[in-house]
Amino acid sequence: MKLFALPAIRRVVTHALLPAVIALIGCTCLAQPAAADFRLCNNTGSRIGIAIGYKDADGWTTEGWWNLSARSCETLLRGQLVARFYYIYALDYERGGEWSGQAFMCTRDKEFTIRGIDDCLARGYERTGFFEIDTGEQRSWTVQLTESNDSESPTSGSSVKPLPTPGVRTTPERESR
Numbered sequence: 001m002k003l004f005a006l007p008a009i010r011r012v013v014t015h016a017l018l019p020a021v022i023a024l025i026g027c028t029c030l031a032q033p034a035a036a037d038f039r040l041c042n043n044t045g046s047r048i049g050i051a052i053g054y055k056d057a058d059g060w061t062t063e064g065w066w067n068l069s070a071r072s073c074e075t076l077l078r079g080q081l082v083a084r085f086y087y088i089y090a091l092d093y094e095r096g097g098e099w100s101g102q103a104f105m106c107t108r109d110k111e112f113t114i115r116g117i118d119d120c121l122a123r124g125y126e127r128t129g130f131f132e133i134d135t136g137e138q139r140s141w142t143v144q145l146t147e148s149n150d151s152e153s154p155t156s157g158s159s160v161k162p163l164p165t166p167g168v169r170t171t172p173e174r175e176s177r
Contacts, residue, residue, distance in 0.1 A: 036080040036139040040066070041073040043146045046094035052076050053087035053105040053117070053130050060117045062105045062130075064089075073142070084137045087130035090145055099145055101131030 042048050051064030054077070066074050077086075089107065090099040106120035107128040120127040135141045 037075045038077040038081055038086060038135075038140065039073055039075050039142040040068070040088065040090075041142060041144045042068040043071060043144055044092065045070050045147070046092045048145065049091045049093060050074070050076065051089045051107050051128070051130070053089075053103070054083050055085070056082050059115065060105070062087075062107060062112070062114045062117070064107055064112055065110075067093075080139045081135055081137075081141060084135055086133045086135065086141070088133060088143060089128050089130045099131060100129040103130045103132055104128065105130050 038052070040050055040052075047070060048068050049064070050066040050068060051062060053060065053062040055061075063076075066076060068074050087101070087103050087105060088099065089101075089105075092098065104120075104127050105117045106114045106123065106125035108114070108125050112125075114125060116123075133141065133143055
């Protein structure tokens with residue numbers, strides 16, 4: 001009886017544990033780090049247009065336009081953030097008004113990616129004032145755009161609330177080794 005019991009037990013244990021081992025290996029191989037993006041949420045009742053400016057290893061870049069419907073969010077830049085400071089300019093298409101600032105960069109009316117921030121007018125672009133977002137060197141960030149109140153249109157810098165993306169600490173994380 002002992003000769004037949006050992007292979008039978010081995011077969012039962014193998015059949016029971018094999019799916020669990022495969023699932024564990026699959027989970028380990030498919031595990032990905034948390035998404036790290038620069039997102040913007042439109043918490044207004046209007047459709048808005050968004051342009052972003054940033055400095056990377058190749059210099060200054062401005063990009064636009066993202067059109068966000070009322071009460072929606074959009075990822076403007078995918079992946080880990082490469083800079084501490086980002087710059088936003090937004091227009092309220094329906095009620096007028098803008099979210100702007102004193103950091104001047106190049107834009108145009110149609111979709112664009114523009115390298116450099118100097119001589120905008122001479123290069124055929126518009127010179128537009130962006131407001132600064134300090135991400136504190138976080139890996140991801142979300143900006144919430146709101147109206148100053150329900151009866152007013154947005155104005156320069158009104159109710160701009162940068163918030164860390166849920167699940168990302170507001171202080172730098174130490175890597176575990």
